[in-house]
Amino acid sequence: RAKADGRGTKRFFEVEMDVSLRARRALEIDLREALEREEFELHYQPIYDFRGRRIGGFEALVRWRHPVRGLVPPAEFIAVAEEIGLIVPLGAWCLTTACTEAMRWPDGIKVAVNVSAVQFRDEIIVESVRAALAKSRLPPGRLELEITESVLLKDNLATLATLYALRRLGVRIAMDDFGTGYSSLSYLRSFPFDKIKIDQSFVRDITSKTDSGLIVRAVIGLGLSLGMRTTGEGIETQEQFDRLRCEGCDEGQGYFFAKPGPARDVPRMIERWSSAGTGNSRAVA
Numbered sequence: 052r053a054k055a056d057g058r059g060t061k062r063f064f065e066v067e068m069d070v071s072l073r074a075r076r077a078l079e080i081d082l083r084e085a086l087e088r089e090e091f092e093l094h095y096q097p098i099y100d101f102r103g104r105r106i107g108g109f110e111a112l113v114r115w116r117h118p119v120r121g122l123v124p125p126a127e128f129i130a131v132a133e134e135i136g137l138i139v140p141l142g143a144w145c146l147t148t149a150c151t152e153a154m155r156w157p158d159g160i161k162v163a164v165n166v167s168a169v170q171f172r173d174e175i176i177v178e179s180v181r182a183a184l185a186k187s188r189l190p191p192g193r194l195e196l197e198i199t200e201s202v203l204l205k206d207n208l209a210t211l212a213t214l215y216a217l218r219r220l221g222v223r224i225a226m227d228d229f230g231t232g233y234s235s236l237s238y239l240r241s242f243p244f245d246k247i248k249i250d251q252s253f254v255r256d257i258t259s260k261t262d263s264g265l266i267v268r269a270v271i272g273l274g275l276s277l278g279m280r281t282t283g284e285g286i287e288t289q290e291q292f293d294r295l296r297c298e299g300c301d302e303g304q305g306y307f308f309a310k311p312g313p314a315r316d317v318p319r320m321i322e323r324w325s326s327a328g329t330g331n332s333r334a335v336a
């Protein structure tokens with residue numbers, strides 16, 4: 052009896068496996084064709100400069116405009132794109148598109164592009180960035196690359212060489228999702244990042260949990276002493292906004308300012324958060 056149940060369970064499990072493997076294979080094929088069919092698009096989320104009281108730049112966030120599934124978020128395809136190597140051409144497309152679209156924005160408004168650890172292999176990323184800058188003619192100082200700690204996990208010397216090669220191109224480098232990986236502090240010591248983005252998990256609890264508040268304060272202090280700017284991610288409330296500004300954070304990003312939107316929304320987002328005349332930027336909105 053128990054044996055039969057076991058076999059039944061196993062057979063059921065195998066069927067399940069088969070279904071998910073098929074789905075996975077289908078997704079891979081779909082994803083590969085998506086790039087050729089130009090189904091990807093970038094949405095932009097404003098990054099607010101606390102001191103300048105204005106939008107200083109935008110983060111480019113990729114979406115897949117699927118003909119059947121609608122707008123697919125990166126969480127549902129970036130990992131697969133990395134595994135099948137598609138992230139390299141997709142990442143290059145993101146860089147070129149972001150730089151080209153940023154050329155239409157007012158002078159000085161920066162664009163931040165997320166870069167996957169996989170793009171860091173074989174220094175391909177340096178060529179992709181160089182090509183995107185050349186094609187778009189965007190001044191390198193207006194491009195910022197966001198990398199996560201996973202980039203620094205393997206082959207540290209090669210990675211550092213790549214980071215310095217990127218720095219020599221004139222682009223800025225930000226450490227994304229800071230505080231979520233392993234031994235974050237040693238990473239900050241090994242490379243002079245321009246910016247630390249404080250992960251949204253700390254910002255979410257900044258007013259409700261003492262330890263999150265203390266961590267945010269410590270990271271801002273770290274940024275100050277290391278000469279790196281700090282950005283609070285995932286700001287959703289006025290309280291979080293006020294707290295981060297008071298703690299001396301340089302920039303903020305989150306639904307409180309705006310959700311990521313298509314390129315055509317960029318001028319409206321800049322306008323809405325320009326300080327023009329009043330102390331409270333929300334009052335002009």
Ligand code: C2E
Binds near residue numbers: 227284311
């Ligand atoms: P990330 O780089 O940390 O981007 C921030 C994510 O937080 C975005 O999710 C954004 O929509 C979301 N977010 C912003 N403000 C708030 C808020 O106030 N509350 C909440 N709950 N969430 C907020 P999204 O667009 O789904 O992207 C998720 C992740 O996918 C990104 O995290 C990044 O790691 C990755 N990603 C996005 N675009 C690209 C890309 O072009 N290339 C690569 N390699 N990865 C990308």
Ligand code: MG
Binds near residue numbers: 110
């Ligand atoms: Mg990011």
Ligand code: MG
Binds near residue numbers: 227250284
């Ligand atoms: Mg982040």
Ligand code: MG
Binds near residue numbers: 228
């Ligand atoms: Mg994140």
